[in-house]
Amino acid sequence: MPLPQIVIDALINIVGDQWVKISKAERETYSSDGLPTLRSLPAAVVLPASREEVIRVVRVLAHHDVPFVGRGAGTGLSGGGLAGPDAIIISLTRLNCIIRVDPVNQIAVVEPGVVNVRLTEAVQDLDLFYAPDPSSQTACTLGGNIAENAGGPHCMKYGVTSNHVVSLEVVLPDGKVTRLGSDSGQPWGLDLVSAFVGSEGMFGLALEITLRLLPAPKFVITMLADFVSMRDAGEVVTEIVRSPAVPAALEMIDQNCVKAVEESIYSAGFPTDAAAVLLVEVDGHSEDTVDQEAELVTMILTEGRARSVKVAQDSASRERLWHGRKKAFGALGRISPDLVVQDAVVPRTSLPDVLEEIAAIATRHDVKISNVFHAGDGNLHPNINFDGQNPAEVKRVTIAASEIIATCLRVGGTLTGEHGIGIDKKRFMTDLFDKDSLSAMMAVRRAFDTKGIANPGKVLPTHSCSEWKPHSTVATHR
Amino acid sequence: MTLHPTSPDELALILRDAVREDKKVSVAGTGNWSPTEGDLAISTDRMASITELADRDLTMSVEAGATMDTLHRRLAAVGLWLPCDSPGGDRSVGSIIATGTSGPLADSFGPIRDQLLGLTFVTGNGRVITAGGKVMKNVAGFDMTRLVCGSFGTLGIITDAHFRLRPKPQADCTLTARPHHDTAWDIWRTVTQSRTSSACLLNPGSGKDKAQVTVRFTGSVNAVQSRRVELEEANNLDWREEESGGYWGDHSRAVLANPISLTTGSSVSTANAVTTAIDDLLPRGSAWVQRNLVRWAGAASVKELQIFRRTMSESGTPVTVERAPWGILKEVGVFGHLSPETRAVTERLHDSFDPNKILTAGGVFVTD
Structure with missing residues (x-):
C-alpha cells in the first residue's frame, strides 16, 4: 500500500525535504541490515535531527496508523531493522550527542544515535568506561544496543546492556513521551526500563538514554592460549569460570576463523595450526591481584592442555589481539x-x-x-x-x-x-516458548504499543499467540 | 483458607477457579511483604525444592517456596555463592523476587534481578508462563523475568526461579568504623565511587550518635587483603573487623525489627539530601545508605509516609514502601505516584496479566 501523500508532506514539514528518502535508490540503502539473507524495501526513510523531531514524526505516524521501524547503524544481525513495504524507517543516527557526563555519579546521558565506542572515548580522560562492547562497537549505536540488549566480550564480567541502563526517556508508539525508571536506577513502579531494553524496537523509541559508567581498570593482562583439540579448549572454559579468577573476557576462536583472520588485514598473530585459541583477559585496580589472577588462569590453561600461553606484553599487543577478535566477522566476510x-x-x-x-x-x-x-x-x-x-x-x-x-x-x-x-529466528520461538508464554509477551508488547505499529512482525510468531484482552472471561477447566 | 499447591499447574487451576468464583487471592507469607487481604491465601510451602544445582555451569533452579537461607546453606556446602543479602533470609525466594528486595551486596553484584536467569509464574488469569531460561545470556523474546521481579505480585505468582551463581569467595571481610559524621560520608563516597568493595553501607546516625560506615570486601585472599590495607591506610580510623555472616545477619534483623521499611532511589550526590529529608520527615527509624538507594526502617503514620513520598517525588526520586502493616500499606501503596504515561502502561500490563484483579486487593498502586 503506497504511503499517503499527506504523511510524506507532514514528515517533510517536520524534518525538511532532504531528510525524507522516498526514491528507490535511497531506500535500497535501508533494505537490509547485518543479516544478508533478508531484504525488504521500506516505504520511506525519515531522518529526524532532534528529540522534538522524533516525537513529532512518531505522532504523525501514529495519527495515520503508519507502522515504523526505529533504526540505528543497521548492524543488527537478525533482520530486526528491516521495514515492510508499508512501513517507514525512522533513522536515529542524527541524534548523536552525548548530552551530559556526570563523573561524580558515574553516569552519562546520551542520544540514541551515539556510536557505542564514542562514549568510552568521551569519558576515558575521567578514567571511566562504558562496559558493553559488541564487536560492531565502532559502528553500532547505543539506541540499537538498547533495542537488542547488546552484549560483547567484556559482558562476561561486567554484564550486558540491561545491567548498565539507569533510566530512559522514550516516545511510545502512540506519540506520548515518558521517563522510565529514575536517575538512581531504582525502578519507579514496575521495572519498565528492564522491559524496554531488548524489546527490539517494538515498545517505542528511546530518546534519551542514561547509562552507567564504570571506573576503568588500572591493570589489564590479556593472554592467548592455543589448543590442538577443540574439546580441550571447550573444557578448560568451565575450569576457568569455576575458579576464583573472574576473567573480564573469555573468547574462543576456532581454526577456520583463525585462518580467516590471519589471511586478512586484521592478522593478530593467532597460530593457524591450532584447533582453537582462547583469548582471556583479567583486569582490576590492583597490580598484584591482576598478576595473581593471570597466574591462576595460566595454570588452569596449562593443566587443561594448552599448547602455549602467551601474554600480551604491552597495550599495542593487546589491542592487536582484540582487533583480530573483534574484526573476525569482517575477516570471515571477505572469503x-x-x-x-x-x-x-x-x-x-x-x-x-x-x-x-x-x-x-x-x-x-x-x-x-x-x-x-x-x-x-x-x-x-x-x-x-x-x-x-x-x-x-x-x-x-x-x-x-x-x-x-x-x-x-x-x-x-x-x-x-x-x-x-x-525476523530471522521468529519461526523458532515456538520451540522455546509455549503458547501462553508467547501470548504473555504479546500482552507486554500491547501494553507499550496499543496500536501494534512499532516494528511490527518481529520477534513474536503472531499465529502462535492468543491475544489477551483486558477483562476477558477466562475459560475454566476442571 | 490457605491452599498449598504443589505445582504451577495446580496453582493455575486454583487461580482459574478463583476468577470463576470472583475470589480475591493473596500469597501467604511472613512479615507484611505482600498484601494480606483476600478470600483465599496461597502458600508456596509445598513448592520448596532445589530442583537443579548445576555446580559446574554455575546455575541453580529452585521452587519459589524455598527460603533464601536454604539456598545459601546448600550452595555453601558445594563452594558456591549467590550474592544476595536481601533482608529476611527466612523469606521465600518467591517473596524476595516478587518484592525485588536487594541488600547491600547489590552495590557491586547488582540487585536480585541481575542474579536471575529465568522464572516460571502463574498469571491472575491462570496461565503458566515461562520467562527467560537457564543460560548466562538470553535475549529470546521480551524480558518478562526482570519485569515480574519487583512487581509485588501484581502480574502473577512466582513458582520457579533460575539463578546464576558464583564461586564462593575465598575471603570475606567486613570492617566497621564509627567516625565523625562528615568523615563517614567522605569514606562512603570514596569507597562507593572506587567500586573496590562488594558493599559499602553508611548509617548516618542522628543527633549525637556517631555515624557508622561498614565496608565488605570479597574475593581472593590477596585481593581482599590489598583492599583492606588500602582502606586502612587511607583512613586513620579504628576499623573493627566483624564476622561477615553474623554482622550482615544482624543488619538484616535490625531492618526487620521495625514495622515498616522503604527504599528511596539515591546517588552519590543526592544520598546526603535524602537522609536529611528522612531525619526531618521520618524521625522514628534508621536509614542505611547504599550506592543507589537509601533503605529506611522504622515506624511512621500514613500521613508521614505520604508527605515523605511527595517530597521525594518532587525531586524525581521514587519511594517504594516494601513492607508495612496492611492498614498502612493499603493507604500509601507500594509504589505511589506514577506519571500518567507510565501509569497507563502499568495499568495495561496489570489488566492483561490479572484481568479480573484477583491477585491484589489493592495496596500496590495506591497513590496519595
Whole structure:
C-alpha cells in the first residue's frame, strides 16, 4: 500500500525535504541490515535531527496508523531493522550527542544515535568506561544496543546492556513521551526500563538514554592460549569460570576463523595450526591481584592442555589481539559473497559436545562453519560462509542453521544471547516458548504499543499467540 | 483458607477457579511483604525444592517456596555463592523476587534481578508462563523475568526461579568504623565511587550518635587483603573487623525489627539530601545508605509516609514502601505516584496479566 501523500508532506514539514528518502535508490540503502539473507524495501526513510523531531514524526505516524521501524547503524544481525513495504524507517543516527557526563555519579546521558565506542572515548580522560562492547562497537549505536540488549566480550564480567541502563526517556508508539525508571536506577513502579531494553524496537523509541559508567581498570593482562583439540579448549572454559579468577573476557576462536583472520588485514598473530585459541583477559585496580589472577588462569590453561600461553606484553599487543577478535566477522566476510552470523547460548559445560555437533552438521551439509564466540558465557557464534546466488547452497545453509539451533535448544540453551530474534529466528520461538508464554509477551508488547505499529512482525510468531484482552472471561477447566 | 499447591499447574487451576468464583487471592507469607487481604491465601510451602544445582555451569533452579537461607546453606556446602543479602533470609525466594528486595551486596553484584536467569509464574488469569531460561545470556523474546521481579505480585505468582551463581569467595571481610559524621560520608563516597568493595553501607546516625560506615570486601585472599590495607591506610580510623555472616545477619534483623521499611532511589550526590529529608520527615527509624538507594526502617503514620513520598517525588526520586502493616500499606501503596504515561502502561500490563484483579486487593498502586 503506497504511503499517503499527506504523511510524506507532514514528515517533510517536520524534518525538511532532504531528510525524507522516498526514491528507490535511497531506500535500497535501508533494505537490509547485518543479516544478508533478508531484504525488504521500506516505504520511506525519515531522518529526524532532534528529540522534538522524533516525537513529532512518531505522532504523525501514529495519527495515520503508519507502522515504523526505529533504526540505528543497521548492524543488527537478525533482520530486526528491516521495514515492510508499508512501513517507514525512522533513522536515529542524527541524534548523536552525548548530552551530559556526570563523573561524580558515574553516569552519562546520551542520544540514541551515539556510536557505542564514542562514549568510552568521551569519558576515558575521567578514567571511566562504558562496559558493553559488541564487536560492531565502532559502528553500532547505543539506541540499537538498547533495542537488542547488546552484549560483547567484556559482558562476561561486567554484564550486558540491561545491567548498565539507569533510566530512559522514550516516545511510545502512540506519540506520548515518558521517563522510565529514575536517575538512581531504582525502578519507579514496575521495572519498565528492564522491559524496554531488548524489546527490539517494538515498545517505542528511546530518546534519551542514561547509562552507567564504570571506573576503568588500572591493570589489564590479556593472554592467548592455543589448543590442538577443540574439546580441550571447550573444557578448560568451565575450569576457568569455576575458579576464583573472574576473567573480564573469555573468547574462543576456532581454526577456520583463525585462518580467516590471519589471511586478512586484521592478522593478530593467532597460530593457524591450532584447533582453537582462547583469548582471556583479567583486569582490576590492583597490580598484584591482576598478576595473581593471570597466574591462576595460566595454570588452569596449562593443566587443561594448552599448547602455549602467551601474554600480551604491552597495550599495542593487546589491542592487536582484540582487533583480530573483534574484526573476525569482517575477516570471515571477505572469503565468500555472503556470511550468516548465528547466535545461540548453551550451558558452558555443553560447549565441547555442541562444538563437535556443529562440526558434524557442517560436514553433513557441506557448509563451511567458523566459530568465534563468547565462550565464558556459553554464547556461540557459528558463522556460515556461502554464496547467496547459489540456491542449493542457500538451502543447505538454512538447514544447517536450523540444526545448530535445534542442537543448542536440546542441551537447554536459548535462541539468541545478544543478536535478538528479529525476523530471522521468529519461526523458532515456538520451540522455546509455549503458547501462553508467547501470548504473555504479546500482552507486554500491547501494553507499550496499543496500536501494534512499532516494528511490527518481529520477534513474536503472531499465529502462535492468543491475544489477551483486558477483562476477558477466562475459560475454566476442571 | 490457605491452599498449598504443589505445582504451577495446580496453582493455575486454583487461580482459574478463583476468577470463576470472583475470589480475591493473596500469597501467604511472613512479615507484611505482600498484601494480606483476600478470600483465599496461597502458600508456596509445598513448592520448596532445589530442583537443579548445576555446580559446574554455575546455575541453580529452585521452587519459589524455598527460603533464601536454604539456598545459601546448600550452595555453601558445594563452594558456591549467590550474592544476595536481601533482608529476611527466612523469606521465600518467591517473596524476595516478587518484592525485588536487594541488600547491600547489590552495590557491586547488582540487585536480585541481575542474579536471575529465568522464572516460571502463574498469571491472575491462570496461565503458566515461562520467562527467560537457564543460560548466562538470553535475549529470546521480551524480558518478562526482570519485569515480574519487583512487581509485588501484581502480574502473577512466582513458582520457579533460575539463578546464576558464583564461586564462593575465598575471603570475606567486613570492617566497621564509627567516625565523625562528615568523615563517614567522605569514606562512603570514596569507597562507593572506587567500586573496590562488594558493599559499602553508611548509617548516618542522628543527633549525637556517631555515624557508622561498614565496608565488605570479597574475593581472593590477596585481593581482599590489598583492599583492606588500602582502606586502612587511607583512613586513620579504628576499623573493627566483624564476622561477615553474623554482622550482615544482624543488619538484616535490625531492618526487620521495625514495622515498616522503604527504599528511596539515591546517588552519590543526592544520598546526603535524602537522609536529611528522612531525619526531618521520618524521625522514628534508621536509614542505611547504599550506592543507589537509601533503605529506611522504622515506624511512621500514613500521613508521614505520604508527605515523605511527595517530597521525594518532587525531586524525581521514587519511594517504594516494601513492607508495612496492611492498614498502612493499603493507604500509601507500594509504589505511589506514577506519571500518567507510565501509569497507563502499568495499568495495561496489570489488566492483561490479572484481568479480573484477583491477585491484589489493592495496596500496590495506591497513590496519595
